[in-house]
Amino acid sequence: xxDEIRQRRWTFLKQMMLIRRFEEAVAxxxxxxxxxxxxxxxxxxxxxxxxxxxxxxxxxxxxxxHRNHGHVxxxxxxxxxxxxxxxxxxxxxxxxxGGTIHLCDPELGFLQTSGVVGSVVxxxxxxxxxxxxxxxxxxxxAFFGDGALEEGIAFECLNIAALWGLPVIFICENxxxxxxxMAKGGYPTLVHAANDLRSIPGSLGxxxxxxxxxxxxxxxxxxxxxxAHCRAGKGPLFIETVTRRWAGSAPLWPELxxxxxxxxxxxxxxxxxxxxxSYWYRHNDPVLKLARQILQDDHSxxxxxxxxxxxxxxxxxxVVERVHQSPYPELATATxxxxxxxxx
Amino acid sequence: MAETSIxxxxxxxxxxxxxxxxxxxxxxxxxxxxxxxxGVFKQTEGLFIEFGAERVIDTPISEPGAFGMAxxxxxxxxxxxxxxxxxxxxxxxxxxxxxxxxxxxxxxxGQFTVPLVVRTTMGTGSSLGPQHSQSLYAWACHVPxxxxxxxxxxxxAKGLYKSAIRDANPVLIFEDRMxxxxxxxxxxxxxxxxxxxxxxxxxxxxxxxxxxxxxMVQHALKAAERLSEDGIExxxxxxxxxxxxxVETIACSVRRxxxxxxxxxxxxxxxxxxxxxxxxxxxxxxxxxxxVMRLCAENIPVPISRTLEPLxxxxxxxxxxxxxxxxxxxxxxxxxxxxx
Numbered sequence: 001x002x003d004e005i006r007q008r009r010w011t012f013l014k015q016m017m018l019i020r021r022f023e024e025a026v027a028x029x030x031x032x033x034x035x036x037x038x039x040x041x042x043x044x045x046x047x048x049x050x051x052x053x054x055x056x057x058x059x060x061x062x063x064x065x066h067r068n069h070g071h072v073x074x075x076x077x078x079x080x081x082x083x084x085x086x087x088x089x090x091x092x093x094x095x096x097x098g099g100t101i102h103l104c105d106p107e108l109g110f111l112q113t114s115g116v117v118g119s120v121v122x123x124x125x126x127x128x129x130x131x132x133x134x135x136x137x138x139x140x141x142a143f144f145g146d147g148a149l150e151e152g153i154a155f156e157c158l159n160i161a162a163l164w165g166l167p168v169i170f171i172c173e174n175x176x177x178x179x180x181x182m183a184k185g186g187y188p189t190l191v192h193a194a195n196d197l198r199s200i201p202g203s204l205g206x207x208x209x210x211x212x213x214x215x216x217x218x219x220x221x222x223x224x225x226x227x228a229h230c231r232a233g234k235g236p237l238f239i240e241t242v243t244r245r246w247a248g249s250a251p252l253w254p255e256l257x258x259x260x261x262x263x264x265x266x267x268x269x270x271x272x273x274x275x276x277x278s279y280w281y282r283h284n285d286p287v288l289k290l291a292r293q294i295l296q297d298d299h300s301x302x303x304x305x306x307x308x309x310x311x312x313x314x315x316x317x318x319v320v321e322r323v324h325q326s327p328y329p330e331l332a333t334a335t336x337x338x339x340x341x342x343x344x
Numbered sequence: 345m346a347e348t349s350i351x352x353x354x355x356x357x358x359x360x361x362x363x364x365x366x367x368x369x370x371x372x373x374x375x376x377x378x379x380x381x382x383g384v385f386k387q388t389e390g391l392f393i394e395f396g397a398e399r400v401i402d403t404p405i406s407e408p409g410a411f412g413m414a415x416x417x418x419x420x421x422x423x424x425x426x427x428x429x430x431x432x433x434x435x436x437x438x439x440x441x442x443x444x445x446x447x448x449x450x451x452x453x454g455q456f457t458v459p460l461v462v463r464t465t466m467g468t469g470s471s472l473g474p475q476h477s478q479s480l481y482a483w484a485c486h487v488p489x490x491x492x493x494x495x496x497x498x499x500x501a502k503g504l505y506k507s508a509i510r511d512a513n514p515v516l517i518f519e520d521r522m523x524x525x526x527x528x529x530x531x532x533x534x535x536x537x538x539x540x541x542x543x544x545x546x547x548x549x550x551x552x553x554x555x556x557x558x559x560m561v562q563h564a565l566k567a568a569e570r571l572s573e574d575g576i577e578x579x580x581x582x583x584x585x586x587x588x589x590x591v592e593t594i595a596c597s598v599r600r601x602x603x604x605x606x607x608x609x610x611x612x613x614x615x616x617x618x619x620x621x622x623x624x625x626x627x628x629x630x631x632x633x634x635x636v637m638r639l640c641a642e643n644i645p646v647p648i649s650r651t652l653e654p655l656x657x658x659x660x661x662x663x664x665x666x667x668x669x670x671x672x673x674x675x676x677x678x679x680x681x682x683x684x
Binding site: 061 | 403411414444448449450456488491
């Protein structure tokens with residue numbers, strides 16, 4: 001293994017840990033009723049967001065769905081601004097107007113994060129059309145869940161993207177089952193007649209790849225392949241990343257079924273019991289998985305991994321504290337930006 | 345005096361699109377059959393020849409997908425003009441319009457804009473039946489973040505399109521199909537711009553203000569001529585845009601005439617007519633000599649039959665009758681002695 005791959009693994013682990021601790025902080029704040037409303041966690045899917053974002057260029061556009069926290073953080077957004085947005089604060093990434101399902105930063109290339117699951121596919125295809133018109137080699141990546149394929153707009157946009165050869169990477173994070181659902185055999189899709197989701201873009205002639213969405217290196221590799229395909233003017237590509245959703249969507253599953261992550265389960269400090277989630281801890285948790293891979297390559301990395309985790313947790317504790325103390329938006333700003341001003 | 349030429353409503357819109365497309369490479373058209381075919385109502389005729397398939401884009405029959413793409417492209421720096429062939433098919437794009445386009449500027453604290461135009465047709469008179477004849481602009485007006493224009497003349501059609509394409513927000517423009525052949529003077533170039541949110545007094549008068557929407561303006565102007573023969577002079581005000589609504593111009597007129605009738609081609613229930621009427625009540629109540637009245641489309645689907653269809657929307661005769669009724673019929677009890 002060369003140093004470049006080693007270095008990249010550490011970068012991936014750092015980002016995935018940040019997302020994990022961030023989401024645990026969201027779930028904790030949610031359980032404490034520190035903010036009203038719903039939220040959808042990315043725990044279990046970190047490897048997809050991190051691996052994919054690393055394969056995209058700075059001028060590429062991204063459209064993502066309601067389970068977006070991980071995507072926005074993986075692209076480099078400030079966790080404090082993100083948490084403040086989720087908690088409706090004035091220093092939020094959108095000044096407390098969008099909230100959890102609309103975290104969005106145009107500086108990072110985000111077009112939109114949408115709460116309507118299929119819509120993002122339409123917006124992404126439009127972004128892809130604009131990228132093609134601009135002709136600057138940029139592309140648009142659409143992140144959506146398997147549920148989006150139940151809506152007609154996804155099929156329509158796959159069709160149009162194929163017809164017009166648009167530079168769009170359709171990244172379907174198939175998270176159709178959480179821990180419990182998977183145990184009941186609800187995988188790979190709960191409510192779709194097409195059990196192999198690749199058959200949908202496949203019927204339109206779009207190259208469709210399935211990848212283990214808990215393997216960050218694998219995701220990175222196929223998204224890099226897709227990006228090169230788009231930039232070469234070869235049209236869209238579809239990637240199904242098979243992920244596991246640890247937590248559900250609050251308020252349906254308000255608690256973290258698998259609890260707060262113990263990195264000791266990767267470093268050997270903590271024994272994994274034969275409880276209901278043992279298989280998850282051993283095989284599916286992308287953070288523990290990557291930590292184990294790093295350890296396998298370098299046994300001396302144990303301290304470094306635990307230190308990184310401690311630092312991440314301390315960082316998030318400080319973020320949470322500051323956000324709790326940060327102000328809500330001024331009432332007078334409620335009517336700002338109903339309409340954009342002047343020329344766009 | 346600006347240079348003008350005589351144009352139809354249809355070609356005034358085509359001119360507006362062509363001028364803005366020449367002016368800004370980011371402007372492009374999307375819709376069904378708008379390319380080589382030139383539109384089912386010839387409403388894009390000639391544009392494909394000048395601008396080609398890259399900018400006059402025929403979409404599949406995929407309204408949600410294609411309109412979602414228009415929104416995405418607008419957020420990525422383009423200025424799409426998206427055509428919904430029949431206003432009735434707005435039902436298909438509602439998520440993208442209501443939950444995406446209208447909300448983006450607000451949700452992102454102004455970081456994003458959606459500079460796009462939705463072009464669509466509406467109205468009765470073509471015997472196209474219940475799913476192809478509705479006038480659904482009030483739906484769009486209910487959503488904060490959208491702008492809505494309803495041009496009634498060739499000059500306004502051109503001027504409003506040019507302004508809408510240059511606007512940073514999503515703007516919907518409803519064209520009444522029965523107006524396509526209407527001829528009138530149209531200004532050239534920059535002098536043709538009509539600002540969004542500015543009503544116009546289409547005809548001066550002293551006895552009553554008729555606020556009419558879209559094609560109803562044309563009916564009201566004809567009604568005004570007939571009423572004039574009986575010595576009744578009505579003022580006709582055309583809001584031109586329903587959102588933003590220029591309440592002040594409308595209220596100024598009512599403060600002079602002391603009576604108001606709102607004529608709206610959309611269904612009466614919860615419609616634009618109600619919004620305009622209540623705006624008059626709030627802005628000119630002390631000047632009113634009679635309740636503000638509405639004359640709107642019936643609350644029924646638009647039937648296809650030649651005998652039934654004309655009953656749905658207000659026309660010249662019904663405006664004349666309603667104005668007369670309003671001038672003699674509805675007075676406040678303590679104003680019994682006032683002569684109309």
